[in-house]
Amino acid sequence: MSAFFREVARDLYTFFTSVTLAVVLISLIALLALVGTLIPQETFTREVDYIARYGVEGYNTLKKLQLTNIFGSWYFLFVMALFTLNLSACTYKRLIASWRYWKLPMGFIPPDSLRRFEHSHVISGPVAPEGGPKIRALLQRHGYRLREQNSQILAEKWRWERFGIDVFHISLLIVIGGGLVTMLFGYRTFEIAHQGDIIRLPGADFAVRVNRFWSENYQDSERVMDWHTELTVIENDKEILTKTIEVNAPLRYKGYNVYQSAFGTDWQGAARVTLALVRADGTVLGEFVGTVTDGFEVPSENIFVKIGAFLPDFALTENLIAYSRTQRLENPAVFVEIYDAHGLRIMRTWAFSRPEMQTVWETTMARVGGEMPYRVKLIGMTAPEFTGLQITKDPGRPVVYFGFLLVILGLLVHMYFKHRQIWVHIAENEIVVAGTVRNNLKSFAEEFRRLVAEIERLQIVTHPEPELVA
Amino acid sequence: MRYPSVLLFYLSTLSYFVTFVLYLLYVVKPPFLKGRGDSPPPLGEGVGERSFGVIAPSISWSLSDMAWGVWATRALGVSLIIATAGVIARAMELGHASQWVKVFLLPLSTTYETLTFFSWLIPLVYFVLERRFQIKQVGVFVTGAAFVMLSVAASPSFAPSAPTGVPASLQSYWLTIHVLFMVIGIAFFTSGFGATLVYLWRRYERKVLLLAGALLGAVVVTIFGVIPLFATLQPLKMLAAGALFVAPCAGFGWLLLFVHRGSQSVMWERLESLEEMIYRCNALGFPFYAIGGLVFGGIWAEHAWGRYWGWDPKETAMLVTALVYAVYLHARLTWGARDPGWRGGLVAWLSVLGYLAVLYAWIGINYFVASLHSFV
Ligand code: HEM
Numbered sequence: 001m002s003a004f005f006r007e008v009a010r011d012l013y014t015f016f017t018s019v020t021l022a023v024v025l026i027s028l029i030a031l032l033a034l035v036g037t038l039i040p041q042e043t044f045t046r047e048v049d050y051i052a053r054y055g056v057e058g059y060n061t062l063k064k065l066q067l068t069n070i071f072g073s074w075y076f077l078f079v080m081a082l083f084t085l086n087l088s089a090c091t092y093k094r095l096i097a098s099w100r101y102w103k104l105p106m107g108f109i110p111p112d113s114l115r116r117f118e119h120s121h122v123i124s125g126p127v128a129p130e131g132g133p134k135i136r137a138l139l140q141r142h143g144y145r146l147r148e149q150n151s152q153i154l155a156e157k158w159r160w161e162r163f164g165i166d167v168f169h170i171s172l173l174i175v176i177g178g179g180l181v182t183m184l185f186g187y188r189t190f191e192i193a194h195q196g197d198i199i200r201l202p203g204a205d206f207a208v209r210v211n212r213f214w215s216e217n218y219q220d221s222e223r224v225m226d227w228h229t230e231l232t233v234i235e236n237d238k239e240i241l242t243k244t245i246e247v248n249a250p251l252r253y254k255g256y257n258v259y260q261s262a263f264g265t266d267w268q269g270a271a272r273v274t275l276a277l278v279r280a281d282g283t284v285l286g287e288f289v290g291t292v293t294d295g296f297e298v299p300s301e302n303i304f305v306k307i308g309a310f311l312p313d314f315a316l317t318e319n320l321i322a323y324s325r326t327q328r329l330e331n332p333a334v335f336v337e338i339y340d341a342h343g344l345r346i347m348r349t350w351a352f353s354r355p356e357m358q359t360v361w362e363t364t365m366a367r368v369g370g371e372m373p374y375r376v377k378l379i380g381m382t383a384p385e386f387t388g389l390q391i392t393k394d395p396g397r398p399v400v401y402f403g404f405l406l407v408i409l410g411l412l413v414h415m416y417f418k419h420r421q422i423w424v425h426i427a428e429n430e431i432v433v434a435g436t437v438r439n440n441l442k443s444f445a446e447e448f449r450r451l452v453a454e455i456e457r458l459q460i461v462t463h464p465e466p467e468l469v470a
Numbered sequence: 471m472r473y474p475s476v477l478l479f480y481l482s483t484l485s486y487f488v489t490f491v492l493y494l495l496y497v498v499k500p501p502f503l504k505g506r507g508d509s510p511p512p513l514g515e516g517v518g519e520r521s522f523g524v525i526a527p528s529i530s531w532s533l534s535d536m537a538w539g540v541w542a543t544r545a546l547g548v549s550l551i552i553a554t555a556g557v558i559a560r561a562m563e564l565g566h567a568s569q570w571v572k573v574f575l576l577p578l579s580t581t582y583e584t585l586t587f588f589s590w591l592i593p594l595v596y597f598v599l600e601r602r603f604q605i606k607q608v609g610v611f612v613t614g615a616a617f618v619m620l621s622v623a624a625s626p627s628f629a630p631s632a633p634t635g636v637p638a639s640l641q642s643y644w645l646t647i648h649v650l651f652m653v654i655g656i657a658f659f660t661s662g663f664g665a666t667l668v669y670l671w672r673r674y675e676r677k678v679l680l681l682a683g684a685l686l687g688a689v690v691v692t693i694f695g696v697i698p699l700f701a702t703l704q705p706l707k708m709l710a711a712g713a714l715f716v717a718p719c720a721g722f723g724w725l726l727l728f729v730h731r732g733s734q735s736v737m738w739e740r741l742e743s744l745e746e747m748i749y750r751c752n753a754l755g756f757p758f759y760a761i762g763g764l765v766f767g768g769i770w771a772e773h774a775w776g777r778y779w780g781w782d783p784k785e786t787a788m789l790v791t792a793l794v795y796a797v798y799l800h801a802r803l804t805w806g807a808r809d810p811g812w813r814g815g816l817v818a819w820l821s822v823l824g825y826l827a828v829l830y831a832w833i834g835i836n837y838f839v840a841s842l843h844s845f846v
Contacts, residue, residue: 023801
């Protein structure tokens with residue numbers, strides 16, 4: 001039984017250390033991510049935008065296939081889990097190989113074998129006695145570490161670079177781990193704040209007050225240079241610190257971060273609208289002002305007009321859900337409900353400021369036959385400015401940053417350092433030089449040739465007859 | 471003219487065009503130009519000698535052909551000087567227009583600026599690589615690309631003249647670090663792609679047209695067949711889209727196998743240094759691209775938006791690109807680029823795929839989805 005398990009374990013190990021599996025898994029991840037760029041993901045797409053784009057049925061299909069949240073779908077996470085296993089197994093296996101390599105010393109190689117190296121050169125002629133020390137000094141000047149064995153100089157540099165790619169693969173695991181920590185224990189929210197608001201953060205023993213916010217233009221220009229919000233941290237009813245944040249310069253306090261992330265007019269949250277009311281028989285009742293989610297009374301009629309919602313850019317989805325296409329004041333519309341003295345709703349309608357929209361709407365309503373005792377027109381609107389704050393707490397950040405550091409280190413070491421080894425065999429009548437480099441790059445030939453030329457220039461061989469062994 | 475940079479970029483457009491023509495002449499070697507051009511370089515300075523052991527084929531080319539290459543490289547040097555002046559001028563103008571709000575600002579805040587910047591840096595990196603690898607055919611592609619980028623930048627839709635203030639979201643020195651690294655990465659990839667084209671031509675000769683045609687067919691089928699079919703969002707048709715996607719991929723694989731079965735052995739000595747150039751370009755570009763995108767992009771996104779990774783379409787597309795190149799590097803490592811069979815061929819085609827991904831992440835994505843990165 002245990003033999004069986006050992007065999008299964010060995011098979012699994014072989015399977016998960018295969019680079020072909022890595023190629024397949026990385027390709028799969030790339031393919032799924034590609035699909036994720038073509039279909040907007042729900043983290044930054046509103047439901048109504050999906051419906052506007054794909055229709056109700058399409059949206060439901062997408063949702064069922066988890067394509068609107070592909071990076072959280074079971075199949076993506078499954079592939080990622082396999083990949084993490086694969087990467088761990090590979091890293092482990094290669095780390096052992098690197099360690100063995102690290103421990104494996106350079107050894108004496110008979111000159112006949114050296115001649116057969118891809119990068120190899122023979123200088124023949126009687127060798128002067130000071131030849132050895134001169135060559136060694138030269139190699140040391142080039143940064144090589146030397147040993148000697150049976151009158152052969154063994155020179156090498158950058159052996160440690162072998163670990164570079166291991167560090168890199170480990171760093172990927174660390175970044176994935178840090179991301180996991182953020183996902184599990186992190187916290188992020190978006191707050192729309194007005195002047196004087198106090199924001200409480202869940203789990204924090206302090207609050208943040210929005211003192212004021214403003215934008216700044218470039219000189220003689222309409223272009224915004226930056227947005228600023230002045231924040232004060234309040235802890236135990238004491239003001240701890242005040243900082244002005246701007247885009248690209250957040251407030252960081254006790255592991256929480258507050259970012260300047262949006263700025264604008266709070267149409268949907270706090271618009272103040274002016275409505276003109278007309279009775280169905282044509283009697284003008286006047287103009288009234290009210291705020292979203294609140295309303296106003298019309299004493300002469302004994303009714304209450306409730307303002308349900310304000311959309312700065314009204315549009316309808318295919319299943320007739322109203323939504324705001326953008327946050328700009330393109331096609332403003334307000335949803336109005338009118339209640340009688342007993343609190344019964346008499347009518348509800350949309351009111352528009354664009355006359356053609358108003359006409360379309362009213363004719364439609366007339367055809368449907370809805371009860372319309374009053375006509376409502378939207379004639380004015382204002383809204384307070386707001387500052388949009390992104391608030392996060394991210395315990396995974398140090399882990400990810402540590403991973404980033406190792407990514408840089410590992411990659412740079414792997415790509416820009418290559419372990420080189422040079423053998424110089426000094427006999428009575430010839431010097432044999434041979435070299436290798438990791439990955440056996442052809443371009444090493446140039447460097448090798450320069451090195452050989454330098455050795456020749458030392459003039460330790462009386463009658464040098466250069467001869468190249470291909 | 472109020473903005474010297476614009477004038478300089480017009481000049482460098484012209485200069486790149488001339489360079490492009492010279493490289494083209496060098497590669498095509500039209501018979502009516504035989505024996506003309508500059509005098510050959512002095513002995514010991516020629517392509518073959520200088521890069522001893524790096525490339526063999528040059529020895530068989532006639533000297534006057536080589537002269538065209540020498541002239542092309544010189545012209546490239548001149549173009550680069552003009553482009554450098556242009557980028558410096560633009561940086562000054564932009565700094566002035568932005569009232570020097572942040573010190574380390576490269577001219578990268580509009581499409582015009584990024585295009586002109588790219589057309590400076592990509593040929594610059596190629597210039598260095600050409601000196602190292604002595605493979606000049608790649609210059610046709612690189613200078614051609616620079617010319618096209620500059621022409622696009624000069625088109626009225628990108629309003630080349632006036633620099634405007636840098637938007638708040640871009641006022642960070644991370645912009646400079648992030649984009650600079652990515653552009654250097656792309657520059658290496660571009661040279662690598664140019665080398666891949668030369669390599670594929672040498673490896674397959676006329677058959678490459680068949681393979682490239684098949685690849686193009688696969689891409690076209692995907693864009694015009696698979697994606698619309700998938701977008702119907704009816705489960706059955708989505709399934710069919712999946713099948714339709716597999717079909718051209720399998721077809722391409724089969725064609726690759728077929729081509730390799732029918733051909734004689736590859737003349738490896740003609741390809742070796744080219745293949746190494748592809749590998750070195752991609753392997754050197756990878757750290758820049760991955761570090762610039764994943765690490766510096768992540769750090770900047772954390773500074774600006776409060777998360778280092780958010781699966782935003784542009785950053786996801788960047789990840790896809792890095793992954794394709796990772797696949798290339800691993801495939802080359804395990805299957806061996808020197809494999810004369812279809813696997814060695816596939817490795818080269820993966821390099822093509824990688825560059826298609828670069829183009830998608832860099833330009834294509836802007837036409838598919840709105841994202842936070844709404845500038846190039
Ligand atoms: C997205 C994930 C990965 C990335 C970005 C990545 C990146 C790299 C890079 C850049 C290299 C250097 C290649 C070269 O020098 O040509 C490399 C080498 C290597 N990778 Fe990965 N890798 C990833 C995942 C994996 C996985 C899952 C495995 C396990 C099968 C793996 C196994 C190896 C091995 C064995 C090497 C060889 C290093 C050598 O001997 O030079 N990698 N990887």
